[in-house]
Amino acid sequence: MGWFKRDxxxxxxxxxxxxxxxxxxWHKCSNCxxxxxxxxxxxxxxxxxxxxxxxxxxxxxxxxxxxxxxxFTELDANLSSGDPLKFEDTKKYVDRVKATxxxxxxxxxxxxxxxxxxxxxxxxxxxxxxFIGGSLGSVVGExxxxxxxxxxxxKCPFMIISKSGGARMMEAGFSLMQMAKVSGKLGQLAENxxxxxxxxxxxxxxxVTASFAMLGDLNIAEPKALIAFAGPRVVKETIGRDLPExxxxxxxxxxxxxxxxxxxxxxxxxxxxxxxxxxxx
Amino acid sequence: MxxxxxxxxxxxxxxEQIAQTKEIGDSTDVDMADKVHALEQKLAEKTKEIFxxxxxxxxxxxxxxxxxPYSLAYINAISNNTFQELHGxxxxxxxxxxxxxxxxxxxxTVMFIGQQKGINTKMRQYRNFGMPNPEGYRKALRLMKLAxxxxxxxxxxxDTPGAFPGLEAEERxxxxxxxxxxxxxxxxxxxxxxxxxxxxxxxxxxxxxxGDKVVMLENTWYSVISPESCSSILWRSWEFKETAAExxxxxxxxxxxxxxxxxxxxxxxxxxxxxxxxMFGIVKENIKxxxxxxxxxxxxxxxxxxxxxxxxxxxWE
Ligand SMILES: [Zn+2]
Numbered sequence: 372m373g374w375f376k377r378d379x380x381x382x383x384x385x386x387x388x389x390x391x392x393x394x395x396x397w398h399k400c401s402n403c404x405x406x407x408x409x410x411x412x413x414x415x416x417x418x419x420x421x422x423x424x425x426x427x428x429x430x431x432x433x434x435x436x437x438x439x440x441x442x443f444t445e446l447d448a449n450l451s452s453g454d455p456l457k458f459e460d461t462k463k464y465v466d467r468v469k470a471t472x473x474x475x476x477x478x479x480x481x482x483x484x485x486x487x488x489x490x491x492x493x494x495x496x497x498x499x500x501x502f503i504g505g506s507l508g509s510v511v512g513e514x515x516x517x518x519x520x521x522x523x524x525x526k527c528p529f530m531i532i533s534k535s536g537g538a539r540m541m542e543a544g545f546s547l548m549q550m551a552k553v554s555g556k557l558g559q560l561a562e563n564x565x566x567x568x569x570x571x572x573x574x575x576x577x578x579v580t581a582s583f584a585m586l587g588d589l590n591i592a593e594p595k596a597l598i599a600f601a602g603p604r605v606v607k608e609t610i611g612r613d614l615p616e617x618x619x620x621x622x623x624x625x626x627x628x629x630x631x632x633x634x635x636x637x638x639x640x641x642x643x644x645x646x647x648x649x650x651x652x
Numbered sequence: 653m654x655x656x657x658x659x660x661x662x663x664x665x666x667x668e669q670i671a672q673t674k675e676i677g678d679s680t681d682v683d684m685a686d687k688v689h690a691l692e693q694k695l696a697e698k699t700k701e702i703f704x705x706x707x708x709x710x711x712x713x714x715x716x717x718x719x720x721p722y723s724l725a726y727i728n729a730i731s732n733n734t735f736q737e738l739h740g741x742x743x744x745x746x747x748x749x750x751x752x753x754x755x756x757x758x759x760x761t762v763m764f765i766g767q768q769k770g771i772n773t774k775m776r777q778y779r780n781f782g783m784p785n786p787e788g789y790r791k792a793l794r795l796m797k798l799a800x801x802x803x804x805x806x807x808x809x810x811d812t813p814g815a816f817p818g819l820e821a822e823e824r825x826x827x828x829x830x831x832x833x834x835x836x837x838x839x840x841x842x843x844x845x846x847x848x849x850x851x852x853x854x855x856x857x858x859x860x861x862x863g864d865k866v867v868m869l870e871n872t873w874y875s876v877i878s879p880e881s882c883s884s885i886l887w888r889s890w891e892f893k894e895t896a897a898e899x900x901x902x903x904x905x906x907x908x909x910x911x912x913x914x915x916x917x918x919x920x921x922x923x924x925x926x927x928x929x930x931m932f933g934i935v936k937e938n939i940k941x942x943x944x945x946x947x948x949x950x951x952x953x954x955x956x957x958x959x960x961x962x963x964x965x966x967x968w969e
Contacts, residue, residue, distance in 0.1 A: 453967035455910060456901045460886035509966030516963060538854070538876040540886060543900040544912040547854060547876040548965040551862050554835045555959040578876070580827030581815075581855040586835055600827035600855070601817030609817050619822060629825050 400424055416636045425593050425636050427573060430482035430497035433532050437495060437640055443486030447517055451478050452510050455545055464541040467503065475501045479510040480535070483518035485525060489644040491651060492527035494518050500574070504536035507578050512549030515583070519556040523563050528647050530568040533584040537577020550582035557586055566650040568643065571598050571621070571630070589631045589646060592621040655718045659702060659710055663922070666695040699922050706871070708897040711904075712879055714871035715850045719925040721932070722782075723751060723766030723809035726849060729932035730939065731755030735764060741790035744824060749780040749816070750788030752795040754804070757939065763799035765792050765860055766809030769850070782851075783816040786829035789859045793833050796840060805843040805943055808860040813878065815856030830859040837862035838962070839955055843946035845939060847917070848872045849924070864958050865942045868904035869935075870919040874912075875902035912965060
């Protein structure tokens with residue numbers, strides 16, 4: 372696992388990490404097609420140095436970026452999905468889960484952890500889009516609920532990094548009720564006067580938007596992320612015409628009053644620390 | 653003119669036969685009483701047979717039956733026409749797909765809220781097919797807070813094909829509006845009863861669906877997505893709606909068995925739409941019983957029980 376040290380000039384990778392990075396790996400920006408060395412790209416937080424495009428990353432990368440020295444304790448790492456409905460579409464749900472676990476190396480669509488952020492205790496739940504589209508199933512709901520309990524126990528702030536296509540259809544009613552479950556737990560966090568930061572990243576849609584992603588004491592987002600309740604395709608079909616430029620982007624939501632601020636990933640940790648200190652002071 | 657679903661057709665035939673036989677009896681001297689009686693018995697048996705074996709997809713069809721009563725019909729009947737509608741979210745506009753207001757339940761003030769579908773083509777447009785915009789959810793929350801302030805219990809009627817996926821809805825924060833309602837309903841200090849009377853589609857339903865008692869009428873559905881949309885996404889075709897309806901376990905019995913709703917209210921044998929008065933009576937009695945039960949619990953405990961109930965939902969290993 373790579374890890375980072377922060378100094379005044381910004382981020383530098385440790386010597387150990389440099390050695391581990393294989394030579395000759397390149398990253399091509401999926402937006403402007405500029406090519407960078409993988410290590411430069413990682414150093415720049417997976418953000419294109421030329422066009423500022425934020426490449427989608429997962430819990431692993433966010434934990435590395437946010438927790439001091441990349442150190443954290445993962446919570447409930449082994450929680451894995453059941454198959455309460457014996458769901459089968461073109462594929463059995465159990466098989467789909469197993470295959471995804473194998474290909475992604477993840478147990479489900481969220482990882483939760485506690486660690487320090489600039490010396491402050493902090494609990495983060497980070498969603499992984501790579502696991503069935505970051506969909507909200509029982510495991511996601513339960514892990515977030517337990518992470519909130521951890522934040523209450525540690526009396527520290529809590530953050531969810533949302534990145535999800537919405538509900539997990541293969542868990543049907545169970546999936547829907549996770550929206551209620553997490554919202555209920557967030558109420559308990561609020562009762563304990565602990566801040567909840569909702570960090571919305573590309574994409575945040577459906578049931579996640581219609582529950583915890585919009586309930587932050589602060590709602591913050593990465594630039595140009597898609598944030599929606601109904602996805603653009605559905606809205607376009609409903610209104611029967613093209614959508615305006617920039618519709619349902621972070622910038623659009625900021626303009627319409629649903630976000631506190633947009634933060635570049637390269638400044639995320641610093642900006643977040645500033646916000647958290649305002650609460651902790 | 654009543655509408656008959658395909659699987660209701662045998663009933664239509666029998667009902668017509670009965671009517672004809674009666675007419676013959678009335679217009680001639682022939683005594684048709686025995687024949688009518690026999691036909692009526694046959695109708696009763698057939699009714700039982702058809703409605704006992706409904707498939708999940710047929711239940712979905714029942715939940716959307718054009719003759720099925722909508723929220724206002726329940727509210728007016730239950731409140732004995734004392735319902736006084738209150739309008740607007742105090743911000744943008746008055747959403748016609750969401751209705752609410754105080755009414756009396758045998759003398760006791762109750763806040764009634766519900767999604768409202770239209771009863772004819774013109775009204776369906778007016779009610780936006782029961783698909784609320786953010787201001788509908790915000791109106792509902794305003795009214796729930798009003799009820800809480802004055803210690804009045806809340807009853808919501810859920811009947812929506814979904815929250816409206818329009819451009820303005822997104823601009824005005826459909827997601828935020830639903831999220832806020834879920835969050836706030838979890839912590840309301842007064843008893844909250846939520847009844848699914850037709851369609852319970854996803855977040856649009858849950859937006860007024862967090863309560864101490866969440867109950868489904870027998871012939872309704874409640875899930876994270878409609879069978880049609882599920883079919884189109886998972887099977888990449890609209891043709892698998894029946895299969896999707898089965899797979900989603902969206903019927904009242906399945907939802908109860910999975911402990912995702914508290915109770916099922918059994919409908920009159922031929923469905924809520926054919927015995928409306930009886931249905932209203934049953935729902936009213938149930939609401940009264942729930943209220944009695946819930947009022948005996950201290951508000952603090954009621955809220956904790958509500959949160960615990962939803963927190964227990966889910967299956968993992
Ligand atoms: Zn670029």
